Amino acid sequence: MSRRYKNLFIMLKKCILKHKKITICIFVIMLIFFNSAKKWIDRRNAMLEMYEPIIVEFPLRGEWLSPNTPGTKVPSHGTNQLGTRYAYDFIQVDWNRIGTPAYRVGVMQYLFSGVKLSDYYCWGQEVYSPCDGIVVGAEDGYAENEKTNLLADMSNAYKNAHYFDPEKDDIQSVAGNYVIIKYSENVYAALCHLQTGSIQVSVGQMIKKGEVIGRVGHSGNSFAPHLHFQLMDSSDISVANGVPCAFEQYEIFRDNEWQIIENGIPTDKDRIRFW
Known part of the structure; x- marks a missing residue:
């Protein structure tokens, strides 16, 4: 000393x-x-x-996996900040390959030279409104990285998770391109990290459940192309609290067959399907 x-x-x-x-x-x-x-x-x-979870429609079509979900742990993203307590992340994977990767190339390319966004199964997939409501937030134009790279993406995720200041930093640096829908009083749906230039709705627009609002992307604080979805109690992500959410119907592959789930919350092991 x-x-x-x-x-x-x-x-x-x-x-x-x-x-x-x-x-x-x-x-x-x-x-x-x-x-x-x-x-x-x-x-x-x-x-x-x-409270009983708010029931909404699954916001994607096809087969999906949720690596971060309140069906496995709460808070699902390790924090209550930014309304993420009950948030979901959705990706598409190859269920027949070892490790169920989310991309078409080999793992060594991901680790060392990076993977083009177009090589991800889910990049560009359509995203649908999970409910009837009014669009109260829609931000586009935030650029996506051309590739994903393990070290760069981990560094970006760590920086935003530990140093993001809602009073100084732009919320798009975390949410990327996003749409916020008012479902009811004190219930808002946020769909984040959308593909640049893909948002098809505007603020003030009335929207119906099942309408296309954009495409899955890799904007903002995104480790890889995916959809981040959450319900929250405010239209302002920076101050919102998370609201519990379940999906009115989807299927999971269990015991070698597809089984219908109603008003369910998938886990991080579930192979999800919805059409």
Whole structure:
């Protein structure tokens, strides 16, 4: 320890000893405050999970996998920020290849030279409105990276997860190109990371369940082309809380056959199909 920091430590120790009672009181008050804050957050999250999930239509067509889903863990993305507590990510994979990759090329190319977006199974797939409602947010024009690369994408994801500041940073740096639909009072659907130039709706437009709104892309804080979907209690992603969500009907492949699931929440192992 340097002389400077040693002297500072000695002064701090003397101050604590001199004002022992005051220091203990401050410490106890801080402990009570943080404990109360944690209990309040836990109660709020528990109350949210007491509610029945909002039922919407599956926003994609074909076969899909959800590597991040509230059917496996909550919060599904490891945080409650940006309304992501009950969010889903959807990708398409090759179920017949070892490791069920999401791209057509070999894993070595992904690790070292990168994969073109067009080599991903889901890139460019149509995205559909999960509900009737009104479009309250639609942002396009955010550029996608031409390729995915393990190190670059991990670095980008880490930076946005740990250093994003909603008061300073553009929400598109995280959400990319997105559409937000008001489903009902305090329930909004967000569909993010859409393909640049693919959004087919505009703010103020009334929309019906099943209408095409855009295409799956790789914009914003995206590890690979995928659809990020969530329900939330505000049209402003930066301050929203997540809202539980389930899908009114889809199929999963189980025991060598397709089985219909109603009002379900898929897990990260489910092979999902919806037409």
